[in-house]
Amino acid sequence: MARKTGSVGIETAERVLKAASMLFARHGYAAVSMRQIAKEVNLQAGALYNHFETKQSILRALLISHMEALMEEIEAQPEIADPRDALEAFTRFHIRYHIDRPEEVFIAYMELRNLEPGPYREVTVLRQKYERILRDILRRGMATREFAIVDAPVTTMAIISMLTGVNTWFRYGGRLGVDEIENIYVNMVLAVAGTPKPVLRATQNEELA
Amino acid sequence: MARKTGSVGIETAERVLKAASMLFARHGYAAVSMRQIAKEVNLQAGALYNHFETKQSILRALLISHMEALMEEIEAQPEIADPRDALEAFTRFHIRYHIDRPEEVFIAYMELRNLEPGPYREVTVLRQKYERILRDILRRGMATREFAIVDAPVTTMAIISMLTGVNTWFRYGGRLGVDEIENIYVNMVLAVAGTPKPVLRATQNEELA
């Protein structure tokens, strides 16, 4: 309780972001009013402007922080030399990350167009940085001939679309658990890369048998 | 010129739909006003209500007619017995259809959530009907053991996400033409189904060599 009154604002800003995230995900940025956000955090609309300059800046904060967290987390993953293993790891990472944060992910690609030019560019740069990680894995696999890929950029976009698509249908408590889904997607992604998962890989994985 | 004055309204309604389609695709349903739509077709806002009861009913008309046209066109395709060929045909159809109508497709999955419950259900039923076509192809291929698929429903959603994703990046005049993209996606979809396209299929396609 040693916290000073003056620092409460930080917490409020975070509560605002959380409420906005929920509302934007559910109804869309344009359909949500500042009054609704304020009500959700038990404030009057005017009070929101102590924490954010405009409604737009709330959206910007959500998208930038989502993309930065995504980049931070994937860069914290261990580097994997073998392209096939790297692709599998990327797939598992992406699926899990996206299933864990359905709201943020949903907003990140539904509300991109509601960003003003400046913030739009910022987010796009981060997106491309993320996409490049996958594209580089594909290129490395093409170089070693482990992958059979016709076109790395198109395959990159195709894989990302396929993976991000989980969020349109996955719900907890459904027929399949996260681990099962992860495995299914790994199979599909490796197949797309032209290096289907063998039934067993005795040489490398004897200890798992 | 034998057209009666009284029937001009039909044309106006179509112009309204076209303008709304463009504006909704560009800015989103919630961000577009009736006045903007009216301006686009050189009308006053009030005149729109001669053709549509509400703004919502414009959105409904767009989504329903898009899904109905999609269903109509795919049902007009010739039936193909062989699952592999059917999957290839489905892929080509989907890619081409979606590349040809970027606006409609974009709206169809971005603005679903802005539909009121009734229309939402109508559109969802049509979507599921479409998805079932693909799922049935996959199931047939699993039955004949031509496909190596772990889970038909998940694979269905994955393929549809992958294919529909073209619309997020494809632009005419880019590095690749529609035909090339179609071929790349066929390769990827067949790989996902566990029946990669052979380099040549001498038995069936001698006449093409």
Place this chain on the structure above:
DNA sequence: GTCTATACTCTGATAGAC
């Protein structure tokens, strides 16, 4: 930092003249 009050603009939708 939050409140109340408010400025000003825009919203979807309707009424009635033509």
Place this chain on the structure above:
DNA sequence: GTCTATCAGAGTATAGAC
């Protein structure tokens, strides 16, 4: 079928008291 005019409400954002 379109126009003008208008309604009632909601939109973002600001000002000033506490």
